[in-house]
Amino acid sequence: MAFAAPKETYSGKVYEVTIGTEKTAVFGGENVLPFHSFEGTTPNKPVIAYEIQDVSPDDWPETVKNVYAGVSGDPVKWAKYCQDELKADAIALRLTGTHPDRNNRSPEEAAKTVKDVLSAVNIPLIILGSNHTEKDSSVLVMASEAAKGRNCIIGKAQEANYKTIAAAAMANNHKLIAMSELDINLSKQLNILITQMGFDKEKLITDPMCSALGYGLEYTYSVMERIRLAALSQNDATMQPPMVGDVGMYVWKIKETQAAEAELPQWGSLEERGIAWEVATAGALLISGIELLIMRHPKAVDAVRKFISEIS
Amino acid sequence: MALTGVEIFKLLPKTNCKKCGHPTCLAFAMKLAQRQASLDACPDVSEDAKRVLGEASAPPIRAITIGTGPVAVKVGEENVLFRHEKKFVNPCAFGIEVKDTMPDEEIKGLVDAVLNSEIDRVGQKLRIDTILISNESNDVKKFEAVVKTVSEKAPQVPLIISAKDPSAAEAAIKLVADKKPLLYGADDSNAEAMANIAKKYKTSLGVAADGLDALSVLTEKVKGLGVEDIVMDSGARTAKDIIEHNTLIRRAAVKKNFKPFGYPVITFAQNSDPMLETLKATLGVTKYSSIIIMSNIDKWKNLVLFSLRQNIYTDPQVPMQVEQKIYSIGEPTPDSPLTITTNFSLTYFIVSGEIENSKVPCRLAVMDCEGLSVLTAWAAGKFTASKIAQFIQESGVENEIKHRELVIPGYVAILSGAIEDKLPGWKVVVGPREANGLPAFLKSRSN
Ligand code: B12
Ligand code: SF4
Secondary structure (H helix, E strand, O other): OOOOOOOOOOOOOOOEEEEOOOOOEEEEOOOOOOOOOOOOOOOOOOEEEEEEEOOOOOOOOHHHHHHHOOOOOOHHHHHHHHHHHOOOOEEEEEOHHHOOOOOOOOHHHHHHHHHHHHHHOOOOEEEEOOOOHHHHHHHHHHHHHHOOOOOOEEEEEOOOOHHHHHHHHHHOOOEEEEEOOOOHHHHHHHHHHHHHOOOOHHHEEEEOOOOOOOOOHHHHHHHHHHHHHHHHHOOOHHHOOOEEEOHHHHHOOOHHHOOOOOOOHHHOOHHHHHHHHHHHHHHHHHHHOEEEEEEOOHHHHHHHHHHHHHHO | OOOOHHHHHHHOOOOOOOOOOOOOHHHHHHHHHOOOOOHHHOOOOOHHHHHHHHHHHOOOOOOEEEOOHHHOEEEOOOOOOOOOOOOOOOOOEEEEEEEOOOOHHHHHHHHHHHHOOOEEEOOEEEOOOEEEEEOOOOOHHHHHHHHHHHHHHOOOOOEEEEOOOHHHHHHHHHHHHHHOOEEEEEOOOOHHHHHHHHHHOOOEEEEEOOOHHHHHHHHHHHHHOOOOOEEEEOOOOOHHHHHHHHHHHHHHHHHOOOHHHOOOEEEEOOOOOHHHHHHHHHHHHHOOOOEEEEOOOOHHHHHHHHHHHHHHOOOOOOOOEOOOEEEEEOOOOOOOOEEEEEOEHHHHHHHHHHHHHHOOOEEEEEEOOOOOOHHHHHHOOOOOHHHHHHHHHHHOHHHOOOOOEEEEOHHHHHHHHHHHHHOOOOEEEEOOOOHHHHHHHHHHHHO
């Protein structure tokens, strides 16, 4: 029996998204499953954005906090460090300090931070709220305005607050992350609701909600695979925006990235364990369909970049 | 290719005699199609039907077992391409390579690491499953000696004997044949001799080819020589080749019923950069490798890969669950605290682990929420005040304890008032949100 390679051709294609102005980053555009370059086109590699915050990352574990010790007190310094020293392709600025339980910073303060960061760097910026749905809708509106003309990504619009956030992203010509909670139908529905407002579906980025390895990763993994299959084999336009994985945030809060080796000798070195946790979470999600990653540890980012080059 | 219920029905005696325990032959056929019954239940089925059904119900990828006894590993038997379609069946095996050119100390260190690799995670005992011993030296005596050392030091661990030279292969296999090792290294040049060794010593055979065309020819050749238990190496070593070869192999086997690829795949994920090795192994776990060989097995890497394998190989329909009951942690007295959580395995093991860490004896009430985590169960209406109250009352825990205090997870603090309303005489205490806050919380309360 001679072997005839069972290659698949799909009717659908993932939208290609470009972010930034001076220096840009491009992702998506493929018409096959992730890294299946042997049967279709995969014009762009996935992009990794370094996560920074508007407040110092007191709640990050030592392993990753120490990396940014000299710069993390100031988002502008932090951003420049990522751009100049770490050669980041993009930055994700999380406005953690606006959360009512954190520093409860005002939308105006957030907008100023955004402006300051944008004037210091020329790589693309992703602007994230604090994930407080109510507060985000005021914070992200002002942040969108502050970033007008810079072709950023604004996130995250959720079922409870998408209207104001999508309107602001649209008015200021940004891309938008639509996040729903680990359910393909919810994700599809939110994309539909947002495009019904007149938002261009080719400017959307889907966040089906991330989870860390060992903590529900299998759900994110399978929802992403199903979204990608719907986009490609059913040519379902509502599922064709590229996907983002907010990996660092989920990984660096679990016990496996924090517990000392002395406490749990069977788990081995804490430093490597934490990095590898971020690496493997990102790796598995890349294979299931992510085009844009948000990560924290430079060594994890480097390893994932090398892997992307090897598999592309 | 799986048959439909109606196709199976056509092969049955059609007497509706009910001996199989089903009202009609058709009902039995439907159960067979769903793999919820076994053909053995029908005493009257013809030999011919047995053969046809047997072939049709065989999984498209053959099962291969390496080793013997309780730590033998079984791989293969997969039916699907994507885990959301149906559970992936046999978790891939992780192995480490020991080269016969390594210094003794290094070999001993690696074997020790394998022996000490067991980790308990979410109630499962996981370990490095196999050691691959390779004849790098091309020296038969040296190879024999190393195989001997390893098998004496780790008598239980399933072995893969890797050699290209049939005389080295036979010398080594002879020593460990009773442990049912996998013999790896049959290629175009030595296939006959290797197949003969595999047959003589009744081992499975790993074949190595350069590319998919050559691989399909090779597996057919080996099968023609009388070896059925085959493991395949397509020669893929880069991540790009691994995803391409593994995907095409799995598709051909599962969707096209292409017999030459109906065997498990072995992947060599070794890389000098341990993070890159972790990523290549990640690729193997998610995309269809059945055996993954690594160069070293740092503990942190094992934990990462065991967790990933567990995630990918869980049943997408049924979360891992534990039994609903009141668990005793330490030796609780009638005054010890009573805590509550849901029956999602991950939740239970994290919480019970932290209670153990606290060294404060406790009762942990684990409530059946269909295997959902605390917040998910709460959002789904399964971890509600009235259900919690009913569970506590029916559990009989009130007879075991003197106090009437229930510690609930911090994330569901919102339930505390409602639970007190439904459980007259009880006081609800809101615990920390994350389980890792439990040791400090319990210690401070026990003083
Ligand atoms: C995986 C997941 C799912 C899986 C289910 C997995 C499972 N087996 O439970 C699926 C996809 C099915 C799912 C579905 C839903 N989900 Co869900 N899901 C998650 C996710 C990503 C992880 C859950 C998990 O595994 N956590 C890990 C376990 C170990 O956590 P845990 O049980 O809470 O235990 C921790 C603590 O509570 C504490 N703890 C536990 N017990 C105890 C006991 C005591 C005494 C103490 C002190 C502490 C303590 O310790 C543990 C570790 O620190 C979370 C988001 C997140 N990252 O948490 C959302 C999340 C729980 N889901 C959510 C929602 C809304 C839903 C849905 C209703 C939405 C939907 N998509 O339809 C459905 C409901 C399910 C249903 N059947 O209807 C929301 C809940 C919102 C809220 N605050 O109430 C969350 C928080 C997502 C979000 N909004 O960010 N979900
Ligand atoms: S035992 Fe066999 S013949 Fe009898 S009803 Fe069942 S399937 Fe039909």
